[in-house]
Amino acid sequence: MNGNNRPLSPHLQIYRLPLAALLSILHRATGVFLSLGTLLLVWWLVSVAQGESGFNNANAIIGSWFGQLILFGWSFALFFHLSNGIRHLFWDAGYGFEINTVARSSVAVLAVSVTLTVSVWLIVYL
């Protein structure tokens, strides 16, 4: 958003996106998504605090295919932001900046977040 006619630097749609860059913007995107997702947690807690009927209503909505889809997306966003966030903490401490290391940790972050997401849903459904 640019309201004062000053030049803007090139944006996401200009640059090519190697994996590291894709994960970088995905970290931010999942962060914004999870901030919105806090609404889900607050709504559920308020429903439960209302008593048994509120609890049943909330569970009916969460149990629908749409609710499960939102919850699935939320769980992946959570696991991705968590794993990539741990990688960011290592960077903050000064470790893992070599290009080879970044390439490997990118793949590791994706693998861990997909594995955790799938495992949790398998455990819940099986």
Place this chain on the structure above:
Amino acid sequence: MSLQTPLARARGLGSAKEGLHHWWMQRVTAVALIPLTLWLVYAIACIADADYKTVIDELSSPLNSSLLISLIIAAFYHAALGMQVVFEDYISTKSTRIVCIVVTNLLLFFLAITAVLSVVRIALGGH
């Protein structure tokens, strides 16, 4: 006039000693959220198919309600700090940027209070 060199001044503690605060609190809440998030997912998976009574019992245990309130505070603080950076990066008009940041902070603050109060109500059985 200061007799210090510019470098010596720059080596101080930053602007009013608070330049690092936003960055640091983002990391502190991030570290706190690592175990809290794993616990939350575990707790949700445990009560996924549970009935009302079981869920209330689980949420009412002192350990679980304390962990949940800690998670709520850390997560909303973390979200407010993160959303602020997103607005600062993408909104170049100063007035719009400030309005977005303040409105988001107030909304997240309100949501956090609502969530904490719900947990307290559930824990104390006041429903």
